[in-house]
Amino acid sequence: MQDLERMAIFARVVETKSFSAAARRLNLSKSLVSKQVTLLEKSVGARLLNRTTRAMSLTEAGAACYEHCARIVEELEEARLAVGRLHSEPRGLLRISASVAFGTLHIAPALPEFLSRHPEVSIDMAVSDRFVDLADEGYDLAVRIAKEPAQLLVARRLAPVNRKICATPGYFARHGEPRTPEDLARHNCLTYTHFNPQDLWLLRGPAGEISVPASGNLRLNDDEALSQAVLGGLGVALLPTFIVGKDIQTGRLRAVLSDYVPLERHIYAVYLPNRQLTAKVRVFIDYLLKRFGPQPYWDRIR
Numbered sequence: 001m002q003d004l005e006r007m008a009i010f011a012r013v014v015e016t017k018s019f020s021a022a023a024r025r026l027n028l029s030k031s032l033v034s035k036q037v038t039l040l041e042k043s044v045g046a047r048l049l050n051r052t053t054r055a056m057s058l059t060e061a062g063a064a065c066y067e068h069c070a071r072i073v074e075e076l077e078e079a080r081l082a083v084g085r086l087h088s089e090p091r092g093l094l095r096i097s098a099s100v101a102f103g104t105l106h107i108a109p110a111l112p113e114f115l116s117r118h119p120e121v122s123i124d125m126a127v128s129d130r131f132v133d134l135a136d137e138g139y140d141l142a143v144r145i146a147k148e149p150a151q152l153l154v155a156r157r158l159a160p161v162n163r164k165i166c167a168t169p170g171y172f173a174r175h176g177e178p179r180t181p182e183d184l185a186r187h188n189c190l191t192y193t194h195f196n197p198q199d200l201w202l203l204r205g206p207a208g209e210i211s212v213p214a215s216g217n218l219r220l221n222d223d224e225a226l227s228q229a230v231l232g233g234l235g236v237a238l239l240p241t242f243i244v245g246k247d248i249q250t251g252r253l254r255a256v257l258s259d260y261v262p263l264e265r266h267i268y269a270v271y272l273p274n275r276q277l278t279a280k281v282r283v284f285i286d287y288l289l290k291r292f293g294p295q296p297y298w299d300r301i302r
Contacts, residue, residue, distance in 0.1 A: 006040035007069040008076070009033055010048065014058065014066050090279045091120035097134075097142040101223045101243055102267065103127040106292070107143060114287050121280050129194060134272050140281050141271040143288075145240075147263065153270040156285050159292040161265040162299055164255040165201075166244060167236040177256050178236070181205070181212045188235030189214035194221045201238050203260040210260075214238070238262060245298035267292070 012022040013033065023030040041048050048062035058066060098107045104127060111123060126132070132139055134153070149155030165184075178184050181203060191199045191214045199219070201212040216235050220226045227244050230237045231252060247253040269285045271277070 003040065003043055004072065004076070006036045006043070008073045009036045010040050011066060011069040011073045013037060013049070013056075014062075014069075017056065019056070089120070090118040090283045092122075092278070092280055094121055094123050094141075094280045094284060095139045096123060096125040096284075097132045097137075097139050098125060098127055099129050099143070099145060100127050101240075102143065102145060104224070106242060106298075107288075110288065110291055114284065117287075118280070118283060121284075134270070140278070141269050141285070144268050144270055145265055146268060147265050149268045149270050152273070154273045155268040155270045156289070158267045158269055158285075158288050159294070159296045161267055162241045163238050163262040163265075164241060164244065164248060165236060165238050165257050165260070166248060166253045166255045167230055168233045168252065169254050171233050171235065172254060172256070177254075179257075181210060181257065181260055184212055184214065184236065188216040188218075190216045190218045190220070190226055190229055190235045190237040192221070192223055192226050192237070192239075193219050194223075202263050203257075204263060205260040209263070242267075242296065242298045245296075 009022065009026060009028075012025055013019055016022045016025060019030050019033050019037075023033045026033065037049065044061070044065060046061035046065075047059050048065055050057045050059055096107070103125065107125065108127075111125070115121065115123065126139075131144070132142060134140075134142060143158070145161055165178075167187075175187060178187060181201075184201075189199075189201075193199070199214045201214050203210050203212060218226075218229055218234060220229070223239060223243055226237050227239055227247075229235070230239065230244075231247065236256075241248065244253055248255050269288060271281060
């Protein structure tokens with residue numbers, strides 16, 4: 001790195017034909033400019049400049065060295081400009097990881113509008129419920145659902161995750177509506193196993209937090225698949241409204257036990273703290289914040 005700096009100084013000396021002029025352009029002292037050129041000469045093992053009290057000229061070695069130095073300085077400037085554009089204007093490949101359900105239902109439908117607004121951005125999105133390693137796998141950001149984001153990541157909260165205990169009106173007509181959490185023991189409770197292998201529904205009610213055992217004839221590791229079973233009238237499930245919000249609004253599903261809410265979770269956009277936030281990441285997060293907002297569209301009463 002020191003030799004690169006000395007090459008840049010040497011190139012400026014040659015271009016301005018003066019140590020003093022080069023020092024003024026670089027905002028350095030004349031003595032420091034002269035010292036750096038001398039150190040470069042020692043590094044390459046040859047005299048680069050003929051110096052007299054009245055004139056300065058390139059040696060043969062200096063002329064050959066200058067061609068390379070000038071090209072290196074130009075490439076460095078181009079690199080700075082390219083990086084500057086990445087941080088000032090959204091452009092380049094944006095690599096995203098998102099969960100299967102939320103990524104499919106809400107991130108993917110948001111991409112066409114985003115890409116039409118930012119034509120110099122392209123997106124590579126992986127949909128998976130696996131927690132990817134952003135650094136090792138080269139992702140710019142991940143959209144995750146969690147109670148709290150990982151401590152080693154920077155997180156922007158995009159929206160709350162509301163979950164409802166629900167079933168079809170037909171199911172409740174046959175089996176009755178539960179009035180208390182204890183009534184759920186008499187119902188066919190379909191369970192989501194991906195993050196809840198113990199089949200416990202953790203709820204917060206008027207008396208505080210309670211744990212409700214959920215038991216039924218179907219366990220699934222995918223919320224979307226679980227919602228299809230519930231819509232088929234099989235039983236009761238605790239489902240996120242970003243999947244079933246429209247079904248609740250249209251009456252296809254009925255939510256019960258409204259005084260008992262699951263422990264809070266949120267949707268986060270997370271990225272590595274040691275990466276300077278590029279324009280493409282910043283505008284994408286801002287776009288999702290505006291699209292989902294503090295009251296997501298899937299929770300709004302129509």
